[in-house]
Amino acid sequence: xxxxxxxxxxxxxLASGSVSKNAPDEATDILSRYDVTSRVxxxxxxxxxxxxxxxxxxxxxxxxxxxxxxxxxxAAEMCGxxxxxxxxxxxxxxxxxxxxxxxxxxxxxxxxxxxxxxxxRxxxxxxVDGKLFLVAAILGAPALWxxxxxxxxEGKARLAIERAxxxxxxxxxxxxxxxxxxxxREKGEAVIFMCPTASRSLADxxxxxxxxxxxxxGAMEAFRLGLHAAVGDWRDDPAVDLGLCRKAxxxxxxxxxxxxxxxxxxxxxxxxxxxxxxxARVLAPPDEPAGAERDVAASVLNPDAA
Numbered sequence: 001x002x003x004x005x006x007x008x009x010x011x012x013x014l015a016s017g018s019v020s021k022n023a024p025d026e027a028t029d030i031l032s033r034y035d036v037t038s039r040v041x042x043x044x045x046x047x048x049x050x051x052x053x054x055x056x057x058x059x060x061x062x063x064x065x066x067x068x069x070x071x072x073x074x075a076a077e078m079c080g081x082x083x084x085x086x087x088x089x090x091x092x093x094x095x096x097x098x099x100x101x102x103x104x105x106x107x108x109x110x111x112x113x114x115x116x117x118x119x120x121r122x123x124x125x126x127x128v129d130g131k132l133f134l135v136a137a138i139l140g141a142p143a144l145w146x147x148x149x150x151x152x153x154e155g156k157a158r159l160a161i162e163r164a165x166x167x168x169x170x171x172x173x174x175x176x177x178x179x180x181x182x183x184x185r186e187k188g189e190a191v192i193f194m195c196p197t198a199s200r201s202l203a204d205x206x207x208x209x210x211x212x213x214x215x216x217x218g219a220m221e222a223f224r225l226g227l228h229a230a231v232g233d234w235r236d237d238p239a240v241d242l243g244l245c246r247k248a249x250x251x252x253x254x255x256x257x258x259x260x261x262x263x264x265x266x267x268x269x270x271x272x273x274x275x276x277x278x279x280a281r282v283l284a285p286p287d288e289p290a291g292a293e294r295d296v297a298a299s300v301l302n303p304d305a306a
Contacts (some may be wrong), residue, residue: 002118002283005062005085007037009055011075012091013067014044019091023066026108034115052078060084062283066107068092069261073132076123081278086123087114088282094262096135100198101284110285118283124196125279126209129271133260134279135198139250139271140176140190140214143257143264178250180211180243188215191250193273197282209275211245248273 010027012019020026024042031038039058041051048067052075055063064087065075072088079086089107090098102110125134178191194210249272250256256267 007060008062009060010040010064011051012042066091072097076280079280085283086280114283121282121284123280123282125276135261137193138259143259180245180248188213190214208244246275
C-alpha cells in the first residue's frame with residue numbers, strides 16, 4: 001500500500017454508459033483488501049458534482065474517479081495542486097486522460113496497480129480562453145470530424161454522414177493564423193497542443209506544451225497525415241511544424257472549431273492558449289504506459305479512427 005494513503009474516496013459515474021451497475025461493489029471489494037478507510041459514491045441521477053464535493057469535503061488522501069474526461073477534468077480542478085492525490089480512472093467514452101496515465105486497461109486493474117505501486121506525478125495542462133484541457137487541444141479543421149464520429153458511435157448513420165459532409169466542405173476553407181510564444185506568425189489548417197502527460201516527446205515535469213501546426217493543402221495531404229498517425233510518428237510528416245509552447249494566440253476569419261480532451265467546443269475568432277504547470281497531483285503507475293499518445297493522435301488526425 002502506498003505510504004501516506006489512509007483515507008480514500010471513490011466517485012463513480014454510473015450514467016456515463018461504460019460504468020456497470022456492479023462497479024460500486026467492485027470498488028468496495030478492492031478497497032477492502034487494504035488497510036484504509038474508504039467510501040464509495042455512485043452517481044446515476046445527475047448529482048455527480050455533489051458527490052465530488054462531498055468526497056473532497058471528507059478530506060481524503062486519495063480521490064479516485066471512474067468517469068469520463070469531462071468529470072476527470074472537473075475533479076482535477078477541484079483537487080488542485082495542494083489537494084489530495086487524484087486518480088482519473090477509465091469510465092467514459094474516449095477516456096483520453098485515463099489512457100494517457102494508466103494505459104488502455106480496465107479501471108479495476110489500474111486501481112489495484114496504483115494502490116500497490118503508484119507514485120505521485122504532477123499533472124500539467126493548458127487552457128484555451130480559460131477552458132482547461134489535460135491531454136490535448138485541437139483547434140481547426142480536424143475538430144470538425146468529432147461530431148460525425150460521435151453520431152456514428154451512437155448508431156445514427158444518417159446524422160453521421162450529414163456531419164461528415166459538413167466537416168469535409170469546411171475542412172480546407174478556413175485556415176488559421178497563429179503565433180507560438182514570441183515566434184513568427186504562421187498559418188495552417190489546425191494547431192494541436194499536447195500536454196506532457198499525453199506527449200511521448202515531453203517528460204511529465206516538462207514546463208511546456210508541445211505545439212504542432214498542421215499546414216495541409218488538400219485531401220491527399222490529410223490522408224497522408226492520417227496514415228502517419230496510424231502507422232508511424234505523425235511528427236515526421238512534412239506538413240507538421242513542431243515547437244514547445246507556454247503561450248500562443250490563434251485566430252481566424254470566423255469562429256474556431258476545437259476539441260478539448262475530445263469534447264467539441266466552438267471558440268470565437270481569437271483564442272489565447274496558456275500552459276498550466278501544476279493542475280493536480282496524480283497517483284500514477286511507476287512506468288509510463290506505452291502507446292497512449294498514438295491513441296490520442298490517431299483519434300484526432302485520422303477521421304476514420306475510432
